[in-house]
Amino acid sequence: QVQLQESGPGLVKPSQTLSLTCTVSGGSINSGGYYWSWIRQHPGKGLEWIGSVYSSGSTYYNPSLKSRITISADTPQNEFSLKMTSVTAADTAVYYCGRAEYSYTVDYWGQGALVTVSS
Amino acid sequence: QSALTQPASVSGSPGQSITISCTGTSNDIGFYNFVSWYQQHPGKAPKLIIFEVSHRPSGVSDRFSASKSGNTASLTISRLQTDDEADYFCSSYTTSSTPAFGGGTYVTVL
Numbered sequence: 001q002v003q004l005q006e007s008g009p010g011l012v013k014p015s016q017t018l019s020l021t022c023t024v025s026g027g028s029i030n031s032g033g034y035y036w037s038w039i040r041q042h043p044g045k046g047l048e049w050i051g052s053v054y055s056s057g058s059t060y061y062n063p064s065l066k067s068r069i070t071i072s073a074d075t076p077q078n079e080f081s082l083k084m085t086s087v088t089a090a091d092t093a094v095y096y097c098g099r100a101e102y103s104y105t106v107d108y109w110g111q112g113a114l115v116t117v118s119s
Numbered sequence: 120q121s122a123l124t125q126p127a128s129v130s131g132s133p134g135q136s137i138t139i140s141c142t143g144t145s146n147d148i149g150f151y152n153f154v155s156w157y158q159q160h161p162g163k164a165p166k167l168i169i170f171e172v173s174h175r176p177s178g179v180s181d182r183f184s185a186s187k188s189g190n191t192a193s194l195t196i197s198r199l200q201t202d203d204e205a206d207y208f209c210s211s212y213t214t215s216s217t218p219a220f221g222g223g224t225y226v227t228v229l
Contacts, residue, residue, distance in 0.1 A: 046208060046223045047157075047165065047210070049218045049219075060216070060217070062217065096164060096165070103153035103155075103170075103212040103218075104210070105171070105210070106155075106157075107167050107170070109164040110164065111164050
């Protein structure tokens, strides 16, 4: 059973960088042909795909966020990470990590991490 | 504004059936059979309940069924139960090689 767990600061100041890590257990992130993904949900709103890192290391980003995000994988630690620069209050959301297949169907989700952008 | 359009809310009584629609375009739902549905209880992570238009993952109740016609996908919950009260999100792969999500539909069990 694959399990994912997000970790990182819950409060980030405006203009700073948001950093989150997703630790995966029960499966290796560099095998199986999965897209290890970040998805966020603004308070009371729908879901927004942020981007993914493929098991080969290739990355795929939401065009609307591409200029501000970097997703990377640390295979020895079986983790992948999200960095988002120049955050504003509009980036306040619950951030989920998940495992997705090639169609971006997410079959395993982390529990979510609330990140608030505020001074 | 979400890429896929869902009604904000749907309600039904226990034992009834309800259907949630998800409308996209010929660049997503109308092009691919990669429509997924997720159930999300308050304060919890989403849970996959339908993939590839109409397939249920192991362990998901057969009270959940789904289909697609043209640019619109639909999720039907039969024999409605109180535990079905939750948000439901649709998702589709798109011709931009990215996923699109709906804004979510809250199901109320009266």
